[in-house]
Amino acid sequence: MYSLKFIASLISRFLPVWIVALACIAYFFPDAFRGFRGWTGFGLGAIFLLMGMQLATTQLIAAIKHPKNALIGIILKWTVMVGVSIGVAYLFFGDYPEVAIGVILSGTVPSGTSANLFSFIAGGDVALSITMATLDTIISPVLTPSLTQLFAGQLIPIEFWSIFLNIIYIVFIPLFLGVFLQWKFSHSVNRVKPYTSILSQLALFLIIVSVISSAQSSLEENLHLLPLIGFAVLLQVSIPMFGGYYLAKVLKVGEAAARSILFQTGICNTALAATLALEHVSSLAAVPAVVNMVINLTLGAIMSNYFAQKHKVVPE
Numbered sequence: 001m002y003s004l005k006f007i008a009s010l011i012s013r014f015l016p017v018w019i020v021a022l023a024c025i026a027y028f029f030p031d032a033f034r035g036f037r038g039w040t041g042f043g044l045g046a047i048f049l050l051m052g053m054q055l056a057t058t059q060l061i062a063a064i065k066h067p068k069n070a071l072i073g074i075i076l077k078w079t080v081m082v083g084v085s086i087g088v089a090y091l092f093f094g095d096y097p098e099v100a101i102g103v104i105l106s107g108t109v110p111s112g113t114s115a116n117l118f119s120f121i122a123g124g125d126v127a128l129s130i131t132m133a134t135l136d137t138i139i140s141p142v143l144t145p146s147l148t149q150l151f152a153g154q155l156i157p158i159e160f161w162s163i164f165l166n167i168i169y170i171v172f173i174p175l176f177l178g179v180f181l182q183w184k185f186s187h188s189v190n191r192v193k194p195y196t197s198i199l200s201q202l203a204l205f206l207i208i209v210s211v212i213s214s215a216q217s218s219l220e221e222n223l224h225l226l227p228l229i230g231f232a233v234l235l236q237v238s239i240p241m242f243g244g245y246y247l248a249k250v251l252k253v254g255e256a257a258a259r260s261i262l263f264q265t266g267i268c269n270t271a272l273a274a275t276l277a278l279e280h281v282s283s284l285a286a287v288p289a290v291v292n293m294v295i296n297l298t299l300g301a302i303m304s305n306y307f308a309q310k311h312k313v314v315p316e
Contacts, residue, residue, distance in 0.1 A: 011198060016297045016301060019205075019293065027213075030213040030214075031213075033210065036210045037210055039206055040206075040207050040210045040211055041170050043271070044272055045170050046174070046199070046203040047271070048170070048171050051113055053182050053189050054196055069253055072253060072261065074136060076240075076243075076261060076264075078143060080240045080247070081265055081266070082147060084243075085107025086104060086107070088233075088235055092228060096225065098281060105148055105276055105281075105288075106273040106292045107236060107268060108273075109140060110171070110268070110272070112296065115300070118267070118300045118303070119263050119264075122262075124262075125254075125256040128257055136264075137172070137175055141167040142164070144163060145160045145161075145163035148163060162280060166275075167276075170272065207275070211278060215278070215286050215287060222287070226291070229287060233295050237267070237296045238299060242262070244261050244262050245261065248262070266296065271293060273286075274289035
């Protein structure tokens with residue numbers, strides 16, 4: 001048990017390092033991961049299943065009774081992040097439509113599950129973070145394909161219903177299956193809960209090697225674009241992150257809630273974006289999502305540790 005906790009702590013603490021290392025290995029040795037190609041949907045579904053198993057119905061009830069902060073976080077995420085993503089895509093990649101679509105997809109998917117972890121480390125409102133992530137996931141089957149079709153469809157034709165159904169299968173059903181299992185079989189689920197974090201991270205690693213090995217040839221052909229993609233994605237993540245935090249403060253949201261909204265606004269589920277890009281556009285379109293994954297995890301870790309060490313929340 002101790003060794004497992006140590007491994008889980010080691011993975012969590014250096015998560016961005018593991019992601020970069022695995023991405024490099026999958027890039028240089030793509031054939032070694034041939035058997036994992038096509039497993040991105042399975043890995044993502046596993047993450048949402050585990051997320052549902054962690055979600056307490058009491059948290060949802062509390063959020064329904066006091067919805068103000070959750071609604072502010074959701075609105076900021078779907079306005080600030082989406083607006084910045086569209087602006088970045090058209091400003092930097094007007095001549096590269098597949099890359100532009102990947103950037104737009106990365107900003108129109110629901111918030112990333114790592115936002116919950118970073119909220120906890122930063123002293124944010126964890127219940128609010130989980131609630132926002134759940135509500136985000138519930139509305140994403142409609143908003144993600146609608147926004148992608150509206151803004152990315154001008155570059156390459158985008159099918160609404162194919163993306164809608166894909167999100168239903170990968171996100172919606174596993175999430176609520178997890179909630180159902182917790183409700184009906186709570187005793188058995190409680191035995192699994194201590195391992196949900198490490199299982200989610202292993203599923204994330206599966207997604208990374210699957211996406212990178214599948215996109216290796218496209219990456220190799222477009223290496224000259226990676227510095228520009230990196231800079232553009234840094235703007236895509238950092239502007240909504242800091243903008244969400246300061247706008248939340250302007251709207252009189254408490255410090256703990258504002259920290260959760262910071263991660264909610266700035267961190268999207270780019271593993272889902274990469275999966276959708278691979279299945280509905282091209283392997284090249286998945287590249288911005290992979291770069292975004294590395295950057296949002298790195299910046300999220302930096303910000304959460306900064307708040308945890310320098311600015312502890314004073315009870316209000």
